[in-house]
Amino acid sequence: MGEYKPYLAMVLIQLIYSGMILLSKAVFNEGMNSSVFIFYRQLVGTIILVPLAFIFERKSAVPLSFAISCKIFLLSFFGVALCLNVYAIALVYTSATLGAAVVSSLPVFTFFFAVLLRMEKVKVRTKLGVIKIAGLVVCLCGVATLALYKGPQVWPFHTVLSADHSTQHPHHDHSSSPKRWYLGSLLLFCAIITWSIWLVLQARFLISYPSKLKFTSLQCLLSAVQSFGIAIASERDMKEWKLGWNMRLLAVLYCGTMVTGITYYLQAWAIEKKGPLFPALWNPLNFMITIIGSMFLLNESINLGSFLGGILLLLSLYSVLWAKNKEGISDDFCLPIQAQVECENQGERSIGNP
Template sequence: MVKPVLGMVSFQVVFAGLNIFYKLAVSDGMDLRVLVAYRYLFASAFLAPLAYFLERKSRTKVTWRVLGLSFVCGLTGGSVAQNLYIAGMKVTTATFATATTNLLPAATFLLALAFRQERLAIRTFSGQAKVAGTFLGIGGAMLLTFYKGVDITPWHSSVNLIAATSHHPAAAGNEATANYAMGSLLCITSCFFYALWLVIQSKLSREYPHHYTSTALMCVMTTLQSSAFALCFDRDAVQWRLRFDIRLLAVVYAGIMASGVMLVVMSWCVKRRGPLFVSVFNPLMLLVVAVLSSLLLGEKMHLGTALGAVLIVAGLYTVLWGKGHETPANEVAKVSELPTTVNNDDKRVDVAAPPRLFAANSI
């Protein structure tokens, strides 16, 4: 139990650091489209050899359908979602953008309903909890967007890495010129595209259950898409040149640590404890980003951000509670639909009886 907990805590801390590096690189004047392209280029270079060596014996043939699904996954979860997210962070703050990511379970639930991968079951407590959690999350997002409130930062640090690393003095005053309405729209739209990726990714996982290979394929597709997208808007060689500065550090950290190493850690935690266990650690990233942003970036925490984050996190756990309590009911419903007995050569077998093999303490 201790190792999965430590793994997920490290995962959230690394991704909190990713938000800080994103903010520093964009504030330094790096084109966000170039940043996304380089992130997935480094991720592809890291994951492709890993997938080859770990799954070379078990991997099946990659079909055109798998390539097509990988392309769509890269488009929704990589190119579009990441470009929208960084664009939203650029005009707001790292804490604000991170708070909106907690809308992901609610967005995923709505899209899963639309694609008929989820049942509403409004008459059950689990269905009512998922609906209530979705509305709580939406309400929190609206509060984040339309209400700023007073400064409630518990400390005020004199350290501001944006001012120290940026070659653009105006970037240090981002807090005063932030456009929270546009930023929230971009970040929330990013959540919906990321949720769409999760829905499509579940289909890809069923058709091609080789996790490392499918993830490497998605990263390669995202690299091609985001590179083409970036070249359409910015062909300035200066933007693509990497030196030993914050830009290189940001793309290496994003590609290798966030999209490479931590992806393996998350996969291991999902295998050991399940997706619900992984999801409940998501709000920890918001706390870490809020602390790091106020200590290192000179950002201020406002009452509206805190209240909106509380509502979003409450909605997150309400949806997860509903998801966690619907599985036993669904299994009971499926078992109740089976015939109670089967007559085979005059031998009656009770198929509705639960097998003794799966004891409660064996999970």
Template sequence: MGDDVRGLHGGGAATTGGGVPAAAKTERARLHVAMLALQLGYAGFHVVSRLALNMGVSKLVFPVYRNLIALCLLAPFAYFLERKDRPAMTPGFLLQFFLLALCGITTNQSFYLLGLDNTSPTFASAIQNSVPAITFAMAAALGIERVRLRRRDGLAKAAGTLLCVAGATVITLFKGPAVFGPAAAVVTVTAVAPPQAAGNNSSKSWALGCVYLMGHCLSWSSWLVLQAPVLKRYPARLSVTSYTCFFGLLQFLAIAAVVERDAAAWTLTSGSELLTILYAGLVASGVAFAVQTWCIDRGGPVFVAVYQPVQTLLVAIMASLLLGEQFYLGGIMGAVLIIAGLYLVLWVKSEERALAAKQAAGAAGVCDDEPDAAASCLKQPLLPSPATLESAV
């Protein structure tokens, strides 16, 4: 499971009042801070990408530059910091990195840009929030995330995921009356466009755009889920991210070389285009990929995906503070649902970690606490009985 407790087996580790080691509590706090920072970076990119679509940069050239910058940022750190941690490269690892790039970079970014081009940014933001639910279903189906719907914790985990998706959808689709914001601001609200208003260009297809965006969500969820088993076998996280960016760059270069043959499409004509690409490469790809890979390794794919709706909340707040847009009742209602959903999922995660810590501490201390430790330990079976396994499950 992606959220296995690490570093909890030391017998002398300091513990909190609930019996959880202080180091584990500190790591959980770091995970939450990292995920909030990650969603803040993605929210900024979501705002910036709306401007980039009208700057004239090719939708195939843009991700080439984005992943090239990310690779240049990550590769040196991966090479020097993980020189001793990298396992030997094998054809199996190369294939896994290629598939991660295909899911998480090439198809993910391509489907998003194509879907955004055929629909609207508001609709793309709304449909993106299905990622936690899709990731939850994939992880549960593959056995990466344990879900017991007949138990209270399993129901809470499923309900929390659905609440997060519902909250982000409310923020995007329901405006309501204005609650607070700059009174003098001139606010332009873009509603979800109907199929007939998808654009004046007859080549645009709203239905096709929806298909593209669903492909984007499926690719993103697949990437989150597939990283967990890869990181178990290849624990060098920065190297995994660098290899993924490398293969994603090669895949985009191959596609762009065939489709985009106009040399003018590869030229940046303004400082705004350069700044947008730098932000996309440095923040939304380089830093974000590294932080997300670390969070998946330590917290699991569902833990990472459940924070996705926070991005919609941050976009609404950023638009209110930076663009002068008013904050509406729908945003507050959605925020309450998101917080409630996050609380449920993270509560279940906390209970699972506490239970794993107690089981690990009991298994490690059973021989140390008995007077006749040597004799009792020799009598312990090497493997638990089938009845014990069934009761543990």
């Protein structure tokens, strides 16, 4: 059963991420400032993670040096605070469907940077190597189809709830503007590039600092402080900072506990077990869940381009996973910068359960 834990963790992560995208888009449609939202979700995650790190890793955690602290600060800023804020702004300008779809291109960029840093190998002259590269190219084609081609509407279904919502908040539909749509698409790609670099650097960092829970909680704490600075600069009206018993509070609590508090740790655990590319390969599942949820919950129209792009994304996912399994990389992944003795004893090390 132990060998299936990383796969089960990835499915859970994608379900949580889909809920995050749908709830985030819902509160943005209601007018909530995206930077304020990011600060609150990181704050909630910090409140949850810091005590857990103190309880479970108080004695076993690796001591922090000045160099390690600086690295965590930079990882928190670029990979969490900046990435989340850029992604949130892009989500305001586009749609939940596109937001989830562009995240599915994460394997392309993660693979590129992993190869660049010699953390992933590709034998381009072998059949499996060609399949891996072709799968990633198909993934990129799928994202391009989603971003640039809409086509005819294939799902014009309108629910009573969504009709009422669109009547109450008509001025927040930014996706109807082509300029905002293309700007949002560009911002999404910038966020994904930052995210992929963060994943690869995390894999390298965890080799020298294996205290995953402490590392995750510190990232959360630092990103909350950094996000506060971004939020206070973008929103000075204190009325916009208030949270009531409404959808905003639900979205903040969900993202703070489920996304920031749980998935960050699970993701760090999966990266250590399977490498930086493994979590990224599961993002097309997030897209398929989100596209269904956006139809019924957010009343987003689904076009032919969405279905064609989704099919391409799924093909890329399973082709790359199949190739990696055939090569044996996904089951016995070991970073080349690790010591040889550590690689030989990888199956005997006690890494910890999610």
